[in-house]
Amino acid sequence: MGSLFEELEAREAAARLRVEGLEAELAELSGKLDLARESLERLRITRETVAAVLAEMIPEKAAAFDADRPTASEPTTSAYAGAERHVVGVLTVPKWQPGMGVEVLPQVYRDILEVVADAPGPVRAKQIVPRIGLPAETGKIEGTRSKLKRLVERGWLDEDTPGMFTPAHPRTGKPPNSR
Template sequence: MGSLFKELEAREAAARVRVEELEAEAAELSGRLRLAKESLERLQIARETVAEVLAEMPPDKPVVVVGAGQPVAEEPDASAYAGAERHVIGVLTVPNWRPGMGPEVLPQVYRDIVEVVADAPGPVRAKQIVPRIGLPAETGKIESTRSKLKRLVERGWLDEDTPGMFTPARRRTASSDSR
């Protein structure tokens, strides 16, 4: 009978340890959830503030978009922004490709995508790129990458001759080869 009580005590101790481990995990997840909620709240406030600013702007004021690696162009009527150093509404993180521009001007994830497409032996799909840039092959990651690929096509960094099949932009490779 003594060994039965020892076995129950051992199982109880093991269960206590597991409960403590789960409580620690719950505390960590609770902290992460709190941080995620705070981030969400800040983003909601930012979106609401931008919507308010845009709603209050007179339609005749120009909207300036600053691209990565591009200088800020002079505004047509500088007196409209007296006292303000610069009035920027949006930032273009993926600039339109121009001759002489390399992938180093792109944000890291876009640079990685351009490099994977350039290294591929032929046209590639988003689902082929995702694992090569270090992301899990999940639907959300594939769709997010597809969106980035489409943006790179719009801005002249890549071509999409067949829907969903991406290649390096021909005009880029043709102008690069002629140097």
């Protein structure tokens, strides 16, 4: 066995190597952190810019909609041709009106209406979630409850007892998936 000083020198050398390794890791992580911060800042600026542009565009589009509408003889080219654009302010769940069918609704709302219509009585959101193919997790239940409330607001469902949903309008004919 070596002397005490040799042992201390060996431990000091090992500690020095460990410190140098950690400093290298810290420098690498610091560089990654700087890149992540730059990316975050670019995304923040982009979001603010898009929000400002949309805020400016919406009143212009609404006021100039009829004036700018192309006639049958004018070409309908756009700077955004071929690009996917999302329409702001579209009502995906319209208010129910006599004669309106479920085909006007997005698929998930149709599935919810079908489950509620097929149930023998009032149903809760947590009973609907597994029947529309979602896992029975809190987030999925709350999302479905939100959709149920929206369907109640728009006249597609009734909620006589809080949290218990029933069809607002009896179905005529057979359900679309029946034989």
